[in-house]
Amino acid sequence: MRRFVVFLAAVAIAACSGGSTQQASSTPAAGQRLRFAVIPKSLDIPVFNYAKIGADRKARELGNVDILWNAPTNADQLKQKEILESYITQRVDGIAISALNGDFLTDTINRAMAAGIPVVTWDSDAPKSNRIAFYGVDDLASGRIMGEQAIKLLNGKGKVAIITSVGATNLQRRLDGVKEALAKAPGIEIVETFDIKEDVVRTAEIMSTGTRRYPDLGAWLSVGGWPVFTRNATASVDPSKTKVISFDTIQPALDLLREGKVTVLLGQKYFGWGSEPVQILYDYKHGKKPTTPIIDSGVDVVTKDNVDEYEAQFKKMASGG
Amino acid sequence: MKRLWQIRELSTVVILVIEVIFFTWWLWPEAGRTHPFLNADNALLILKYSSIYAIAAIGAAIVIISGGIDLAPGAVMALTGVIGADLYVAHGWSLAGSMMAAIAVGLASGVVSAVLIVAARLPPFIATLGMMGIARGAAFIITEGQYFDVSSRLLGGWRPFGLPADWVAPVVMVVLALLFQVLMTAFQWGRSVFSVGGNETAALFSGIAVNRVKLSVYAIAGLTAGISGVVLVLVQGQGKADLANGYELDIIASAVVGGASLSGGRGSVIGAVLGTLIFGVLRNALPQIPGATFYDRLIVGVVVIVIVVMDQLLLKKRG
Numbered sequence: 001m002r003r004f005v006v007f008l009a010a011v012a013i014a015a016c017s018g019g020s021t022q023q024a025s026s027t028p029a030a031g032q033r034l035r036f037a038v039i040p041k042s043l044d045i046p047v048f049n050y051a052k053i054g055a056d057r058k059a060r061e062l063g064n065v066d067i068l069w070n071a072p073t074n075a076d077q078l079k080q081k082e083i084l085e086s087y088i089t090q091r092v093d094g095i096a097i098s099a100l101n102g103d104f105l106t107d108t109i110n111r112a113m114a115a116g117i118p119v120v121t122w123d124s125d126a127p128k129s130n131r132i133a134f135y136g137v138d139d140l141a142s143g144r145i146m147g148e149q150a151i152k153l154l155n156g157k158g159k160v161a162i163i164t165s166v167g168a169t170n171l172q173r174r175l176d177g178v179k180e181a182l183a184k185a186p187g188i189e190i191v192e193t194f195d196i197k198e199d200v201v202r203t204a205e206i207m208s209t210g211t212r213r214y215p216d217l218g219a220w221l222s223v224g225g226w227p228v229f230t231r232n233a234t235a236s237v238d239p240s241k242t243k244v245i246s247f248d249t250i251q252p253a254l255d256l257l258r259e260g261k262v263t264v265l266l267g268q269k270y271f272g273w274g275s276e277p278v279q280i281l282y283d284y285k286h287g288k289k290p291t292t293p294i295i296d297s298g299v300d301v302v303t304k305d306n307v308d309e310y311e312a313q314f315k316k317m318a319s320g321g
Numbered sequence: 322m323k324r325l326w327q328i329r330e331l332s333t334v335v336i337l338v339i340e341v342i343f344f345t346w347w348l349w350p351e352a353g354r355t356h357p358f359l360n361a362d363n364a365l366l367i368l369k370y371s372s373i374y375a376i377a378a379i380g381a382a383i384v385i386i387s388g389g390i391d392l393a394p395g396a397v398m399a400l401t402g403v404i405g406a407d408l409y410v411a412h413g414w415s416l417a418g419s420m421m422a423a424i425a426v427g428l429a430s431g432v433v434s435a436v437l438i439v440a441a442r443l444p445p446f447i448a449t450l451g452m453m454g455i456a457r458g459a460a461f462i463i464t465e466g467q468y469f470d471v472s473s474r475l476l477g478g479w480r481p482f483g484l485p486a487d488w489v490a491p492v493v494m495v496v497l498a499l500l501f502q503v504l505m506t507a508f509q510w511g512r513s514v515f516s517v518g519g520n521e522t523a524a525l526f527s528g529i530a531v532n533r534v535k536l537s538v539y540a541i542a543g544l545t546a547g548i549s550g551v552v553l554v555l556v557q558g559q560g561k562a563d564l565a566n567g568y569e570l571d572i573i574a575s576a577v578v579g580g581a582s583l584s585g586g587r588g589s590v591i592g593a594v595l596g597t598l599i600f601g602v603l604r605n606a607l608p609q610i611p612g613a614t615f616y617d618r619l620i621v622g623v624v625v626i627v628i629v630v631m632d633q634l635l636l637k638k639r640g
Contacts, residue, residue: 043466044563073461074563166615192611197618201557201564205370206608213348213357213609231472232558252473 036281037068037087038274039097041124041168042075046229046250047270048098051123053318054274055096062282068092075168075198077101081108088112093285095119096277098136102126102169118284120277123268124170125294133290135276135297137268139170142299143177143223146245149264149301150182150219153243157187158218161210163203165224166195174223174247191217200226208236215241219263222246227262228253234261249302249310257307267300267310271317329580329588332631333595336578336624340599344606358606369487371601372494373398373553373565374572375594379501380431380538380545381569382576382593386505387538388518388585389445393434394546395568396456399561401427401550403460406469406560416475420551427547428540430456435539439532445539453569460562472558490552494594497545502590514538518585575600578628599624 038055040048052069059065068087072079077100085108087095095112099105102125109119109129118132125134150160160182164175175193182188191214196202203226211217220227220237225248227233234244239260246253249267256262269276276297280290302310341359348358357363377394384391405423408414414422430452437448479486505511513534516524525531554560579596581588600621607617 042563043461044561046467049466073457074566192608194608195615199566200559200561201370201373201553202604204557205366205605208366209357209363209605209609212355212360212363215354229468230470230558232556252470255473 032064034065034093034282034285035068036065036094036096036278037070037092038277039080039083039087039095040069040071040273041080041098041100043071043073045075047225047248047268048273050270050318051098051274054271054276055278056274057271058275058278062278065278065282067278075100077104081105084108084112088115088117091115092117094281096122096274096281097126098123098273099126100124100168103128105129118281120280122273122277124168131293132284133277133280133293133295135280135295136273137299138294138296139173140177140180141296142247142266142268143174143179144181145177145299145301146174146221146223146247146264146266147178147181149245149266150178150221150243151185151188153245153263154188154218156185159189159191159214159216160219160221161191161214161217162193163206163220163222163224163227164193164195165198165226167198171223178221178223188218196224196226200229203227204230204233204235207233211236211238211242217242219243219245224248225250225253228256228265231256231261237261239263249300249314254302254307254311257302257304260304263303265302267302269297269300272297330592330595332628332635333579333592333599336628336631337595337599337602340602340606344602344609348606348609357609363605365487365491367598367601367605368491368494369556370604371597372490373549373556374568374575374600375494375597376497376552377542377546377549377568378572378575378579378593378597379497379590380542381572382579382581382588382590383501383505383514383538384445384542385573385576385581385583386518386585386588387514387535388521389438389535389538390449390573390583391434391539391542391546392446392449392569393430393452393456394542394549394572395565395570396453396460397427397430397543397546398550398553398565398568399563400430400456400460400463401547402554402557402564403463403469403560403562405551406471406554407463410469410471410474410560420554423551423554424544424547427550428544431540431543431546432536434543435536438539439535449539457562464560464562466562468559468561470558471554471560475555475558486555490556493548493552497548498590498594501541505590510534510537515586518587520586571600572597574625578625580632599628 055067059067070083080100095117099121105126106129109126109131112119113130121131121134123136164171194206225246228246231252243263245264247266249265253265257265345359350356381391381394401423404426405419408419408422409416434448434452437443438445481489513529516529517531517534575596576593578599579592603621607613
């Protein structure tokens with residue numbers, strides 16, 4: 001028993017001393033490798049893999065950076081918080097996180113900052129926290145762009161239906177943006193806002209029943225990429241009558257665009273999600289603070305006209321170039 | 322001739338009919354337009370999406386009748402779907418070959434659960450909970466968060482056995498439901514499953530090979546979950562590790578709504594399939610009512626309770 005207590009004490013002392021030395025050195029010593037944790041919302045969202053490619057590329061460029069990539073396997077807020085907390089106790093050199101629920105993580109992010117670990121949010125922000133910066137799309141603005149595209153396509157009049165998944169903050173803000181933009185066109189009527197309840201399988205059924213219920217539907221607007229990740233979801237839609245405007249540009253989305261099944265896609269800066277926060281953290285560790293806390297990445301509006309150019313650029317980035 | 326209320330599936334059928342009448346009335350269209358709910362295309366759509374749950378629910382009902390529980394079907398569906406899609410899309414296998422391999426993996430997962438339950442004496446809850454984690458985890462390892470786009474390789478004109486593609490899932494569901502209903506009611510094996518679920522000790526003393534029965538029911542549950550996984554991939558057009566998340570609870574609820582008792586010895590395969598249709602109709606019709614899409618989780622919960630209470634009352638009357 002006594003030996004066990006001595007052992008525990010030794011471990012505790014070692015842990016404290018290890019921690020304090022790290023905390024004291026806010027700027028890394030020459031030759032010291034930096035360990036940055038990059039946490040997406042979950043491992044099951046395909047677009048985040050491009051963020052990983054971006055983060056790894058940036059780490060290679062910078063030379064002495066290691067990326068720790070980890071997230072819950074599905075969108076579980078509590079598990080994400082646990083992962084964030086574990087990186088604080090493991091005293092990584094910086095954290096870049098796409099928050100599933102910004103408010104829920106605010107305290108934990110503040111704790112990381114207080115412990116001397118800089119935090120950058122990306123893709124989905126925790127605006128009330130002390131994080132040093134947010135890199136990502138302004139969801140409200142991107143929602144507005146989606147709404148404006150719909151108005152343009154429909155010449156300001158017609159019925160639209162919206163697809164969302166209730167719960168995620170960023171989807172809600174996109175939805176708000178869409179509705180805000182559509183409100184400016186009195187000729188446009190939102191017949192329904194459908195909730196797929198985080199189950200992508202429901203998308204195709206909803207599009208099929210909705211298309212039948214509203215035969216004069218002018219456009220489907222989706223604030224997530226669910227309709228364009230499989231060909232089956234848009235199979236029931238007649239593109240000569242109903243346009244599809246969706247977020248996300250991963251295949252088969254671009255092929256659907258070329259074939260005319262889908263009219264407009266809004267692409268986010270998937271690679272930038274990984275590379276930019278790593279750069280911000282690296283600069284911060286070397287005494288350079290970001291000039292503005294909110295760094296808007298913008299969105300790519302992809303249509304039939306620029307799809308080839310977009311895809312060529314995308315492929316170059318995906319190959320790590 | 323059985324009295325009407327002695328038929329097990331009665332309350333399930335009644336609810337299903339009430340549901341259909343209600344939505345037919347509520348969604349009645351303006352003159353001159355086709356009914357958005359009551360039409361042949363929509364019926365096929367409901368059957369297509371319900372079959373994803375229903376095929377797995379056949380196995381789940383048999384497990385529940387035997388007095389056990391299977392928590393793995395959702396995860397096994399995702400795993401078999403991912404394996405089938407991986408072989409088909411990334412490894413250039415034929416569609417039939419890759420889907421057969423996927424179903425075999427489903428069967429194997431059921432056999433592993435069965436061995437853990439029979440040989441290692443693990444409670445079914447724990448054994449299948451473990452299998453749920455293993456299957457979901459394996460699916461993630463294979464996809465690494467990506468997905469396999471089956472839909473782009475299955476472009477137009479795919480007519481298995483000369484049937485339109487949308488018919489495949491419902492036909493498979495009906496064939497399997499009838500097959501297992503007959504196996505459960507007209508064969509010695511089926512009666513053994515009911516005996517084991519009703520009173521395992523009595524079944525043992527009456528000479529039933531209890532372990533062999535248990536092995537068979539979990540293997541069947543794995544097999545049907547595997548077939549469901551293949552159907553899921555064909556319907557969704559994607560093999561993705563997070564598909565069918567939480568479906569195990571819908572599947573168990575369908576079996577219970579269809580008359581299965583979680584304490585074993587009671588239930589039916591057809592009832593479980595009808596149970597999935599009750600949920601299928603709700604999933605299909607509620608989003609067609611403006612604003613109702615946010616209420617359907619609550620409504621589904623209420624429906625489960627109402628049906629089970631109704632069933633209990635009828636059971637008292639029977640008894």
